[in-house]
Amino acid sequence: MKVAVMGYGTVGSGVVEVIETHEKSIKNRTAGEMLEVSHILDLRDFSDDPHTDLFTKDFNDILNDPETKVVAETMGGVNPAFDFTMKLLEAGKSVVTSNKELVAQKGLELLEAAEKHGVNYLFEASVGGGIPIIRPMAQCLAANNIEGVAGILNGTTNFILTKMIEDGMTFEDALKLAQDNGFAEKDPTADIEGFDACRKVCILASLAFGKHVYPNQVRAEGITKITLEDVEYISSAHGVIKLLGQIKKIDDDKITAFVSPAVVFHGSQLASVNGVFNAILVRGDAVGDVCFYGAGAGKLPTASAVVADMVDCAVHVNRRKNFGWGPGSEDYVVDEKSALEMPFYVRAKATESEAVALFHNVKFLSRTGQPSDEVAFITDSMTENALDKKLEGVNVINKIKVTNY
Numbered sequence: 001m002k003v004a005v006m007g008y009g010t011v012g013s014g015v016v017e018v019i020e021t022h023e024k025s026i027k028n029r030t031a032g033e034m035l036e037v038s039h040i041l042d043l044r045d046f047s048d049d050p051h052t053d054l055f056t057k058d059f060n061d062i063l064n065d066p067e068t069k070v071v072a073e074t075m076g077g078v079n080p081a082f083d084f085t086m087k088l089l090e091a092g093k094s095v096v097t098s099n100k101e102l103v104a105q106k107g108l109e110l111l112e113a114a115e116k117h118g119v120n121y122l123f124e125a126s127v128g129g130g131i132p133i134i135r136p137m138a139q140c141l142a143a144n145n146i147e148g149v150a151g152i153l154n155g156t157t158n159f160i161l162t163k164m165i166e167d168g169m170t171f172e173d174a175l176k177l178a179q180d181n182g183f184a185e186k187d188p189t190a191d192i193e194g195f196d197a198c199r200k201v202c203i204l205a206s207l208a209f210g211k212h213v214y215p216n217q218v219r220a221e222g223i224t225k226i227t228l229e230d231v232e233y234i235s236s237a238h239g240v241i242k243l244l245g246q247i248k249k250i251d252d253d254k255i256t257a258f259v260s261p262a263v264v265f266h267g268s269q270l271a272s273v274n275g276v277f278n279a280i281l282v283r284g285d286a287v288g289d290v291c292f293y294g295a296g297a298g299k300l301p302t303a304s305a306v307v308a309d310m311v312d313c314a315v316h317v318n319r320r321k322n323f324g325w326g327p328g329s330e331d332y333v334v335d336e337k338s339a340l341e342m343p344f345y346v347r348a349k350a351t352e353s354e355a356v357a358l359f360h361n362v363k364f365l366s367r368t369g370q371p372s373d374e375v376a377f378i379t380d381s382m383t384e385n386a387l388d389k390k391l392e393g394v395n396v397i398n399k400i401k402v403t404n405y
Helices: 010-021 023-029 081-090 100-116 134-140 155-167 171-180 195-209 228-235 299-315 352-359 384-390
Strands: 002-006 036-041 068-073 094-097 146-152 239-251 254-265 277-284 288-295 344-349 374-378 395-402
Touching: 002 010, 010 023, 010 036, 010 299, 023 299, 068 081, 068 299, 081 094, 081 100, 094 100, 094 299, 100 195, 134 195, 146 195, 155 171, 155 228, 155 239, 155 277, 195 239, 195 254, 228 239, 228 344, 228 395, 344 384, 352 374
Parallel strands: 002 036, 002 068, 068 094, 254 395
Antiparallel strands: 146 239, 146 277, 239 254, 277 288, 344 374, 344 395
8 A cells, every 4th residue: 555754854754664664564464455655745855865756845746646545644733734634635545643733723623524535534643652542542441431631741841850850950951951862842842831741631632531622721831930949849748740731521511631740649650750751641430540651752653653553544444443523612621720629739938837827737848958938838639729819928939739640
């Protein structure tokens, strides 16, 4: 079967490499069908690349080739990826993607187009890189009512926090190290402010609960306010700080979804996920907690997930997979600040007696060199709105959600 690749960056070049180096295993999974790359779309020149004869700068070469049945979109961004993908689906070609931004923003429209035209739109690589999570949630956990999902969904921020926790590095130094090692972009905003994780939360929430969730419905808070003082206080309570994407079912018609730093205690499966690795914990009513762990990014891990979807399309070339979700609504995702009760870590310029007067039952934390006018503690469960009301007039240095995952 002839296939094409749109975008020859890190992931796209990895897709071509995996197809060529795993020919035997691919044939075993497609009843002898080989994947043959017919076109590589990219506006750049790759004169030294061994696939020079496959390159094109004209999308129509792929669109109008009747023999090319499956296309991998690894371009990134919404445009022109959305326009190209829609035209391919309308032309009866299946499309697979690693493009989390596109799936989060336009996934519903593209899934509907795939259904209308009898083809597949698959996106295993859009969340968790090489970690299998989309297909297990859609198929293996289908007998469960999903109660919630929590995930370390961004390798850059997990690397930074790991360096702060294990090596005592400041946020700024850990970020620079991540950039020097190629784990963070020159402009790291999407990672450190939680926007990248937000897009992945949208995809997981849409899949878990069957209604599309858009990025503007998910509050994203990054890790730029985390300091070594916070790390040490939370360590004294046998916990660590992780940037988590969390999704919780409120009732049959409402969910909440958000990205924020969270205190994770050492008994959690998520607490020991370090470095650039990702993990996604799914909580089902029948299966309990199931955790998926692995490389959340990188050339070959992500490419392997893209090629797995291409293989799936080759196997299902004459039939659609029943896969996707329906439309959501503006009021479908509710504000976690009013909907969820949880404990909070609070660090403030105050005394212990003032903290007790405000919250009554608190667990005080300590650190080396703690100033006499600084207090850190963990509260009982309450909504964030209730917390903020109690803290009115208090000089709060930081506050962090405490997760129950």
